Amino acid sequence: MFFTETKLAGAHILDIDKKADNRGFFARIFCARELAEVGLKPDVAQVNLCFNPTQGTLRGMHFQVPPATETKLVRCTRGAIYDVIVDLRPDSPTYLQHVGVELTADNYRALFVPQMFAHGYQTLTPDAEVSYIVSEFYTPGCERGLRHNDPKLNIEWPLPINLISDKDSQWPLLDEAT
Numbered sequence: 001m002f003f004t005e006t007k008l009a010g011a012h013i014l015d016i017d018k019k020a021d022n023r024g025f026f027a028r029i030f031c032a033r034e035l036a037e038v039g040l041k042p043d044v045a046q047v048n049l050c051f052n053p054t055q056g057t058l059r060g061m062h063f064q065v066p067p068a069t070e071t072k073l074v075r076c077t078r079g080a081i082y083d084v085i086v087d088l089r090p091d092s093p094t095y096l097q098h099v100g101v102e103l104t105a106d107n108y109r110a111l112f113v114p115q116m117f118a119h120g121y122q123t124l125t126p127d128a129e130v131s132y133i134v135s136e137f138y139t140p141g142c143e144r145g146l147r148h149n150d151p152k153l154n155i156e157w158p159l160p161i162n163l164i165s166d167k168d169s170q171w172p173l174l175d176e177a178t
């Protein structure tokens with residue numbers, strides 16, 4: 001795998017290293033040793049699968065607080081998504097900054113989300129499927145969220161928001177939360 005660190009320290013884009021032959025190719029999409037070599041936490045508590053029939057669906061921005069903070073390794077296995085992370089580490093020089101990456105079934109790209117980052121995505125195609133590894137178990141009492149359109153975050157979503165859950169449209173704005 002090829003690792004490219006984003007401007008948010010610890011958040012990496014992962015590209016596959018294709019071993020091609022006349023049958024097609026082979027590639028690793030998860031390797032605990034390679035992740036550990038670049039300092040990433042390779043724990044696996046859950047592998048989640050999510051299907052989104054409607055183009056422009058938005059899910060996020062989600063994170064879990066202690067003691068259930070989590071890392072995620074996010075991949076789009078069908079269609080395409082715009083995947084966004086927000087740095088919520090208060091002592092980070094990039095606190096509240098975000099990065100957006102296009103993950104598609106065709107580019108085989110994945111995004112590693114460190115602990116204490118909010119995560120969300122918008123589907124760029126109909127029938128987009130997302131699969132992600134999570135390092136901690138889903139813990140509803142520790143679940144928190146940011147508003148996808150919080151002016152303090154200023155995230156430019158590529159498409160109009162065609163579908164969003166009630167929960168996600170009601171997360172507090174940062175100004176309300178503090």
Ligand SMILES: Cc1cn([C@H]2C[C@H](O)[C@@H](COP(=O)(O)OP(=O)(O)O[C@H]3O[C@@H](C)C(=O)[C@@H](O)[C@H]3O)O2)c(=O)[nH]c1=O
Binds near residue numbers: 046050060063119
């Ligand atoms: C995340 C999750 C949800 N659920 C349940 C709760 C609820 O009944 C249903 C749908 O939950 P949600 O609306 O939270 O699903 P969703 O909005 O897809 O939540 C996910 O969004 C992306 C952006 C993330 O980063 C993930 O970590 C996760 O928070 O599934 C689980 O049972 N286990 C889980 O791990």
